């Protein structure tokens with residue numbers, strides 16, 4: 001069986017983050033529930049908050065208070081803060097905070113841009129979080145992961161993510177790896193996952 005993973009490619013050029021957002025933007029609707037597993041400076045959270053509409057909900061996690069403060073400012077400036085719950089906790093604990101089915105997740109891995117490059121996502125907790133996301137993901141729901149290669153431990157993390165995605169049952173999930181051929185090999189790439197509709 002072939003599972004289609006259509007991704008709007010227009011305007012993306014070499015921007016992995018934008019492509020990750022587009023992959024989710026295709027399925028998020030007014031009233032959707034979405035999770036930003038790594039809020040960082042809030043750009044992905046802002047995108048999700050726009051995509052879920054007034055009746056939707058976004059949960060955004062980060063272990064750094066500084067990141068959540070930047071995200072809060074961005075949301076407030078855009079008038080979308082009411083749609084978002086900011087959670088100061090590791091994404092590996094997401095099931096403690098979310099008790100409803102989720103349409104889409106974004107994991108933008110690595111370190112906080114402009115922050116401490118020593119504080120990064122880590123293979124064990126990233127995998128725990130993705131497993132938690134599978135428990136919450138609706139049929140037809142999607143997970144976008146932006147995977148980086150530069151930070152300490154990045155090689156181990158990227159291998160773990162790819163191994164996890166490669167092992168998914170193709171009857172239940174579509175899983176893609178997308179890298180940009182005309183960017184350096186060290187450029188971020190994507191792992192895109194879709195739970196099939198039942």
Ligand SMILES: C[S@@+](CC[C@H](N)C(=O)[O-])C[C@H]1O[C@@H](n2cnc3c(N)ncnc32)[C@H](O)[C@@H]1O
Pocket residue numbers: 037038039040041042043044045061062063064067089090091092108109110111112113119120121122125
């Ligand atoms: C590349 S940044 C995210 C970028 C962000 N999505 C944006 O749009 O600006 C990665 C973030 O992951 C956070 N992080 C690291 N480990 C985490 C964990 N276990 N749970 C949640 N966030 C974590 C870091 O603090 C950092 O802010």
